[in-house]
Amino acid sequence: MTRLLLPLAGLVVLAALPGFVSEYGLGLMIGAVTYVTLASAWALFSGYTRYISLATVAFYGTGAYVVAVLNEVLPYPLVLLVAALIGGAMALVVGLSTLRLAGVYFVIFTFGLSELVRQLITWYEVNVTGTLGRYIFLDISARGIYWQMLALAAVTIGLTAWIHRRPLGLALRVVGDDETVAAHSGINLARTKLIAFVLSSVILTLAGAIVSPRWVYVEPSIVFNPTVSFLTVIMALLGGANRLVGPALGAVPLFLTFEWLSANFPDTYSIFMGLLFIGVVFALPEGVLAGVDRLRARKLRAAA
Amino acid sequence: MTDLIVDNARKDFGGLRAVNDVSFTLGSGEIAGLLGPNGSGKTTLINLISGALPPSAGRIALGSVQLSGRRPDLIARAGVARTFQLVRTLPSLTLIENVMITAVFGSSSHWGSAARRVAEEALATVGLADRANAAAADLTYIDQKRLELARAIAAEPKVLLLDEWLAGLNPTELQEGIELIRSLTRSGISILMVEHIMDAVRALCPRVLVMNSGRLIADEATGAALSDPAVIAAYLGEDEDA
Ligand SMILES: Nc1ncnc2c1ncn2[C@@H]1O[C@H](COP(=O)(O)OP(=O)(O)OP(=O)(O)O)[C@@H](O)[C@H]1O
Ligand SMILES: [Mg+2]
Numbered sequence: 001m002t003r004l005l006l007p008l009a010g011l012v013v014l015a016a017l018p019g020f021v022s023e024y025g026l027g028l029m030i031g032a033v034t035y036v037t038l039a040s041a042w043a044l045f046s047g048y049t050r051y052i053s054l055a056t057v058a059f060y061g062t063g064a065y066v067v068a069v070l071n072e073v074l075p076y077p078l079v080l081l082v083a084a085l086i087g088g089a090m091a092l093v094v095g096l097s098t099l100r101l102a103g104v105y106f107v108i109f110t111f112g113l114s115e116l117v118r119q120l121i122t123w124y125e126v127n128v129t130g131t132l133g134r135y136i137f138l139d140i141s142a143r144g145i146y147w148q149m150l151a152l153a154a155v156t157i158g159l160t161a162w163i164h165r166r167p168l169g170l171a172l173r174v175v176g177d178d179e180t181v182a183a184h185s186g187i188n189l190a191r192t193k194l195i196a197f198v199l200s201s202v203i204l205t206l207a208g209a210i211v212s213p214r215w216v217y218v219e220p221s222i223v224f225n226p227t228v229s230f231l232t233v234i235m236a237l238l239g240g241a242n243r244l245v246g247p248a249l250g251a252v253p254l255f256l257t258f259e260w261l262s263a264n265f266p267d268t269y270s271i272f273m274g275l276l277f278i279g280v281v282f283a284l285p286e287g288v289l290a291g292v293d294r295l296r297a298r299k300l301r302a303a304a
Numbered sequence: 305m306t307d308l309i310v311d312n313a314r315k316d317f318g319g320l321r322a323v324n325d326v327s328f329t330l331g332s333g334e335i336a337g338l339l340g341p342n343g344s345g346k347t348t349l350i351n352l353i354s355g356a357l358p359p360s361a362g363r364i365a366l367g368s369v370q371l372s373g374r375r376p377d378l379i380a381r382a383g384v385a386r387t388f389q390l391v392r393t394l395p396s397l398t399l400i401e402n403v404m405i406t407a408v409f410g411s412s413s414h415w416g417s418a419a420r421r422v423a424e425e426a427l428a429t430v431g432l433a434d435r436a437n438a439a440a441a442d443l444t445y446i447d448q449k450r451l452e453l454a455r456a457i458a459a460e461p462k463v464l465l466l467d468e469w470l471a472g473l474n475p476t477e478l479q480e481g482i483e484l485i486r487s488l489t490r491s492g493i494s495i496l497m498v499e500h501i502m503d504a505v506r507a508l509c510p511r512v513l514v515m516n517s518g519r520l521i522a523d524e525a526t527g528a529a530l531s532d533p534a535v536i537a538a539y540l541g542e543d544e545d546a
Contacts, residue, residue: 167415170408171405171409173397176396178392180388180392181392183376184354184355184376184380185405185410185459186410187377189377
């Protein structure tokens, strides 16, 4: 029970925060919680299976686009539902065709997928609808967006915790370690990976849909920015992609750092990002939390 | 009936016929050795039975259940467990989790305390019970082999395929290993074991199958096989047509 109490109390505090911060502060909080959601949802599939996906922005951007297209014709809850369904269907198709790809082929495919979706939508908008950008006029306050995103982040982490204790979680961890052993132990590889990929993708899509009213104006090059996919990966890896709160712990400081860098060093900001990416991969391949564990173990051994 | 039936199993790798129309039946509860020089196709045969590789031709069945052409996870669920020549454990899982997976995802589909109990028993059988919560990454080579066997046992299989499981053990460990396998046969599991250690084969297997360049060249009582000129020739590396 106490294990649930603490997170719930934390959630209540986080939900009450908008009453005490400026408009600018709230904007930062929305961004941070969005990346907590993205990194956690990414880890729900990639952290377990170690299939590094760069398709995050394909789903995130699709979510935003669904809202842009439907916000004037459907009530908002229905728009979210449609976004989730489209994201899920996309993940199902992509998953069925790619989860057999190993290692770097999967990485490249998912990167290509994001570009493909962007190009397709651009082509469609230019040639069929004759416009490039779209406007989102939804009467949703910044607070409303923050609360929705906070709820989605909580659901993502809660879902990951629940799955972790179910056969699916065990199966995913086995798949991440050794697919051959998994198969010979009776684990249906395709189904296991597909379920996790679809769940993760639906959340990514919803995140894009929820945050999209912040942008007001959207066009493919904005919503399908590949930096989102890379940032998500770095954040999850920094915190520890196979820990429950690892991605969240990686997301908040990195998001704030990047916000500060891009505000103060708009020209050199991407250099810092590249350096950080390299640093994370070299220094902490299993994340900060694993590094802390190792340090603690060393201290214990030294004390003994 | 849960005989393992291998009927003209064949595997081609490009131009190489690694398993060449091999047929035999392993009775329920029987233990047989699978011998043959390096590269004769033993591991490939194990891979065909367990579904790691699909046969190029032929039929493999467990009693009335067809195995050939099915995915490895379905074959595992049908009651076939295996170990690997190059040991494969799951480094980021604990020992108990390593073992539990076959109890959870195998034919018996246990979960929760039932799965734990099966896994604990299997760990106790191989002598790793006291380290159930240790990380598999920290195990010595021998303990990894033990762990792999425990994982196979926890599947509660009908057929157990061992690929040189005794290789690399020191004399004391070898004796323990032989006793361990003997105790498994008493519980009614059928065992097909690839093995190069002849003392172990003599101690455990009344019957041996001998392969050479993909072909099954002998299927007979162990004593007879080991004095069979064709078998001796194969082991001495002579060309079989010579
Ligand atoms: N996946 C594969 N692709 C191509 N050739 C293979 C493959 N697996 C095995 N072979 C070849 O098939 C032949 C039989 O190999 P196999 O591993 O079955 O032999 P083995 O009897 O288990 O030998 P050892 O005693 O050395 O383990 C060898 O020539 C090997 O090179
Ligand atoms: Mg072999």
